[in-house]
Amino acid sequence: MRRKKKEKRELVLDAIYDSSLISKLTNHLMFSGKKSTAQKIIWGALEEIKKVKKTESPVEVLESAIKNVTPMVEIRPRRIGGATYQVPREVQPDRGFSLASRWLISAARAKKGKPMAKKLAEEILLATKNEGA
Template sequence: MRQRRKKEKVYMPDPLFNDPLVTRFVNNLMKNGKKNVAYRIFYGAMERIDIIKKEEEKSSLDIWKHGLKNVMPHVEVKSRRMGGSNIQIPVPISSKNKVTKAMKLLIKCASLRKENTMEKKLALEIWDAYNEQGETIKRKENIHKMAEANKAFSHFRF
């Protein structure tokens, strides 16, 4: 290999849950470098999840992690130019990219919801992802359907 391997980025654990995955999520949630606002939104969403869950024995962090796991796509399609046309080739996703795609998908679908505040939007989207319903699950299934439809081109992998 001619290129050097990228150094794996190490994330510091967040102050409340002491989890580096939360810091990674907050970094994706952050806009214009306002990390305190992003933390406030995330922690507010976790408090709302505590209110929403009634008989659930899991903590809000476990619900968030389970929802994130439900949203993770396993394959994606990449375009490749073949003989004058672009074909979609299904490619498996690495474990790091799965987490990143799931986080970005969850944040994007939460921001498109119709509720008042971002923390309420995020809490309801996480709850829907935990229960395997909502926009994020639809989008994940749509990604999988695209890969399934183009399975015939899977031997053209990069």
């Protein structure tokens, strides 16, 4: 176990939207270090959102979708004596974002027949309405 808590690295903000949320989502979406491909997908999804929701900023729509998908409580195994119990615990904000983005991306990947940007935009829009997978 570490003696001191490791400092978090500073994240480079997104080039177009200047948002740390989008750069984190880009990193979650990325396969095999292909960041430019992941950025194109996310920027395309945000453009699709901009077409549908003309009054709201696409970053605000994404934030509300992440907020709706983020869990408040999760169960964690806790060993007491010889038995292992499932104990509910509050989710830390970083873990909540990580789970929410992972769920959004996996739901978009599960859909078939459309480009990834469109699938991701659909999942984000459904998440803002508290619907979807």
